Amino acid sequence: ALAPVPEPSPATPELATDRLYAAYRDIGLDYGPAYRAMRRVWRDGDRAVARIEVPEAARDGDAYLLHPVVLDACFQTLIAFADDGVLRVPVGVERLDVYAPLPPEVTCRTRRRTTEGTADVLLDLDVLSPTGEVLAVVEGLRFRAVPRSVPDAAATPVARTYAVAWQPAAAAPGASAVPAVTEGDWLVCGADRDALAAWRAQLAARGVPATAVHIAPGPDGAPDPAGAARVAFEDVHRTRGAVGGLILLTDTDTDTDTDTDSGTHGAAPGSESVVATAYRLARDTTAVLGAFLRTFAALRPDVVVCTTGAAAPDGGPASPGRSVLTGLTRAVVAEYPELTCVQVDLDPGAPAPAPAEILDRASALAGSGHLAVRGGRWYEARLRDAEAARPAFPQEEGAPGPLPVRPGATYLITGGLGGVGLAVAGRLADKGADTLLLVGRTVPERTPAQVAALRERGVRVEMLAADVADETALDRVLAHAEATLPPLHGIVHAAGTTDDAVVEEAGWDGLRRAMDPKVKGAWLLHRRTRRLDLGFFVLCSALGALTGLTGQPGYLMANTFLDALALHRRREGLPALSVGWGAWSGAGMAADRGLLRDFAALGVHGMAADEALDALDRVSAGGTGHVAVGAVDWARFGSATGRARPDTLLADLVPAGTGPAAEGTGEGAAEDLVRLAVERPDEASEAVLGRLLDVVAAVLGLSDAEREAMRPTFGHRHLNELGFDSLTTIRLRNRLRADFFADVPADFLFGGGSARQISELVCRQLSAMSVLAADDEQHDDAETEVLTL
Ligand SMILES: NC(=O)c1ccc[n+]([C@@H]2O[C@H](COP(=O)([O-])OP(=O)(O)OC[C@H]3O[C@@H](n4cnc5c(N)ncnc54)[C@H](OP(=O)(O)O)[C@@H]3O)[C@@H](O)[C@H]2O)c1
Known part of the structure; x- marks a missing residue:
């Protein structure tokens, strides 16, 4: 039956x-x-x-x-x-x-x-x-x-929607306060000599010596700000040694980027297009920050990145081109969890506040995060659970949500032959779409099963090969649609790709590879279709652009561009929604790249396509221009990412006290290991060594046979012999943090320490943890705080 x-x-x-x-x-x-x-x-x-x-x-x-x-x-x-x-x-x-x-x-x-x-x-x-x-x-x-390893931990989270809210920032502590870090010189980098002089003077007035590094192209037109900065940083390193922090003044002249049809050229002499602004800022700022971090990150300096007009805290305009620097800040926060990195977005319509005020506000934030000032008011960004306070996205029963479709119209999905694109195609068809145009740079020789199934259901599905970042190719697609298909009524821009590189090592070619489909492609789509009567314009962004991701600065900048573009379109009265997806299971780039376990270790769980798209459907069509959708265990995220200072963007989601400094119970490290580390350290070291081998094998993508071949000699091996690069190094450090709450310095991991010495260091940290946990039980709150700090 x-x-x-x-x-x-x-x-x-x-x-x-x-x-x-x-x-x-x-x-x-x-x-x-x-x-x-x-x-x-x-x-x-x-x-x-x-x-x-x-x-x-x-x-x-x-x-x-x-x-x-x-x-x-x-x-x-x-x-x-x-x-x-x-x-x-x-x-x-x-x-x-x-x-x-x-x-x-x-x-x-x-x-x-x-x-x-x-x-x-x-x-x-x-x-x-x-x-x-x-x-x-x-x-x-x-x-x-x-739940993994902890019997009474919370069950696997389900997909929820999140939105960024700007709230009034905490008041500055007053003019007498000193900047967050006072030891060592501060470096002030920027193109505006007057601003650099003002910063130096104000820092000096507080007893903080500062070195100005002028990074604009010289009069001879040699446009290598990063090269100039690198030389200056090395010089400071040689002559001064300690550095307490960096103030990076990215360009403050916001009159240059204009909303034109062109991909890269400005409309008038002296102007540049939004795309050109995004690319220039991404290339130069990443290079300068990378050079700074390479030289000074070990000294744990504070980093303040001043941007102008990159955010829209009061619903006013924001420049998509400048918004890439928000993504870059998130990259630094994720890759350097031990540093404090603050973005301060200045008001494009008003003179910049005095440096002292900016520093006081950054100090008052007491952690990494994003500040903005508009009309003299200071705001602080917070990511919020949009469904916690229902109805956050008020929606009438049966309302179409953000993807209203009708028969007799064409729906264009860029990246339509990828994991998310095909799932979206299915969902649009379920909602009644009968003509779909799927675009990717390549069209597979064999028709994907999902496309065949849609055609069997009577849906007209066309697949076209085109690079959305290529103006001519995109125009060809749109002309084809106009000539042969029903009117275009909705666009889902899911074209995207990643490029692995940490901020310190990211080169422009790789950054651009990750940015082209989302920055140039999305901008071209926006310009070329803005006069059409569209029911929706959905941009597939990433939750990682909010939480931060390691080894993906170009990808994060590309996604914050999409988020800002959606807001920009809405201000123009055009439909737009940027959806910051968390990891999808089953299909798509996270699953294809075998990253789901790494994400799950950080508390970011894979969502099934239906779960993700159902969550999107809960967002009302009119409600908001930017949401994120993810299945995140925020407590685990807080403890596993090892951010030593609070990450204020996530402060409403990550429960207080889940950072590594406050961790005392050994949740991520199996509790038996903590006990073993105290009672029988030799056995514990052996057990950690075994797990270290598993983690190393997973991060390097070794086969079972390769891992087993390494086992007999692993204890004596130095990890730098095993083929780690900067990205896999960061992944390994994060996995050690996630699994053992152990903070193993990078130079020990890849310099002096053998695998056995690393295991012993981890064990010492585990037994210290158990001592803190035991003390925790015996003392009242005030004493506990002293002990765990
Ligand atoms: N899956 C996830 O877990 C996840 C999480 C967060 C965000 N997202 C976002 O969701 C979107 C879709 O991701 P996915 O998981 O479906 O990835 P995917 O399976 O790799 O699909 C992306 C598609 O985009 C196409 N593409 C890339 N560059 C293009 C270009 N310049 N012009 C036209 N097509 C291009 C690729 O095909 P060709 O290479 O043939 O061009 C590919 O089919 C992406 O923007 C991604 O950033 C996904």
Whole structure:
């Protein structure tokens, strides 16, 4: 009576079972060799097929009708869907029909069903004999998420929507206050000599010596501000040694960038386009900041980045071109969790406040974050849960949400052949869209299964190859749509790509690769379609541009550009919504790049496509220009990212006291390790060494065989021999923070220390943690504070 689970298509990709089992072990469930019965497995979206062969060692007699090990092996096909880094166990089944005894070799055909509003996974299974005879059918097998390593931790979070709010900033502590850091010279960098002189004078008045570094191109037109800055930084390093902080004055002349049709040229002499402004600021500021951090980051200086007109705290205009510097600030916050980095966005319509006032405000923020001043009022940015105070996005029952569609119109999805693009295409069709135009730089030779399915449903789907950052190619797409398709009524701009590089090492080519589809592509789309009657213009941005991501400055700048572009369009009365997606599971760039486990370790869990798009649907069409959608465990995020100073943008979400400095219970590090570190340090060091090897292998993407080959000598190895680069170094440090709350200095990780010495250092930190935790229980709050600080 049950509908059979359909066969996946012959093109279904095969997954490597050893990797699946290893990944599942890493998230908490280790199947021993006798129980690893999935020999081969193929998965296509919500369907999978597994060939199962129960090993001899696990076949304890053939007297069963329903051999428990064979049945358990069928349940293991769940692992093929476990790409969100979440451990799940079976908790119930709706129906089980058995037609014949299960032999040790079977084929299991599996279909995943969607579950509303929970992190549960529901599977239907058909168990077949090797000759295709149906032996058993399992319907509604429910798996529930279990929290990782901490039995009573919060359950896996579900997707929620977030929005940035600007609130009045805390009052400055008064003119007598000293800047946040007073030891060592401060460096003041910028193009405006008068401003540099004013800053120096005001710092000197507070007893803080400052060195001005003039970074504008010289009169000979040699445009290498980064080169000039690098030389100056090295000089200061040689002659002064200590540096307390950096004030970076990015250009304050906001009259230059104009909203023109052109991709890169300004409308009038002396002006530059929004795109050119974005690229110039991104290139030069990243280079100057990178040079500064390379020279001085180890001294833990404070960083204040002054921008002008990059934010819209009071709903006024903001320059999308300048907004890239917001993304760059988030990159520094993520990559240097031990520093304080503040963006201060000055009022483009008023003279800049005195340097002393800016410094006082930055100090009063007491952590990293974003300040803006408009009309003499100071604001501070906070990311808020938009659904916590319902109805944050008031929406009438049955209202279309931010994607209102109608039949007889065309919907353009750039990046439409990627993971998010295809899911959005399906959702638009579900809402009634009957013509879809999917654009990517390449069109796959084989029609994607999702496109074939849409066509079967009668939806007209066209796929076109075009680079959206290429004006001619984009114009060709739009001309084709105009000539041959129904009127364009909605755009989802999902074209995007990443480029891995840390701020210190990012070069312009890589930054530009990540920025082109989102900065130039989005701007061209905006300009070329602004006269059309569009129902929506959705820009796919990233939650990471708000939380910060390591190793992605270009990508973060590209996304903050999209966020600002959406606000810019709204001020022009045009539809726009920038959606900062958290990680998607199943498909898309996070899943494709194997990053879901890294994200989950930081508390950012993968969202199924339906979950993500349902959350988007909860946002009203008129409500807001920029939302983020993510499934985030903020407590874990706070403890795992290791931000030593509060990150004020996230202060309303990350529970107080979850930073590493306040951590005393050893939540991320397994509690047994903490105990072991105190009672039997040698054993603990051995256990940490084993886990360190796992983490190193995961970060470097080693196979199981490569990892095992390394095991016997790992204790003596120095990690710098193993092929780490700056990006994988940051990932390793973050994983150590997340898993052990251990802060291992980078120079120890990659300089002097062998893997065993690193493990011993981690163990010492673990046992210190347990002492603090024990003290925590014995003392009242006031004393505890003293102890844990
Ligand atoms: N998936 C996630 O977890 C996640 C999280 C946060 C944000 N996002 C954002 O969501 C959007 C879609 O991401 P996704 O996960 O679907 O990534 P994806 O699977 O890699 O798809 C992105 C698509 O964009 C296309 N593309 C890249 N550059 C292009 C260009 N210049 N012109 C035209 N097409 C271009 C790519 O195809 P070609 O290479 O063939 O051009 C690719 O198919 C991206 O903007 C991404 O930043 C995704």
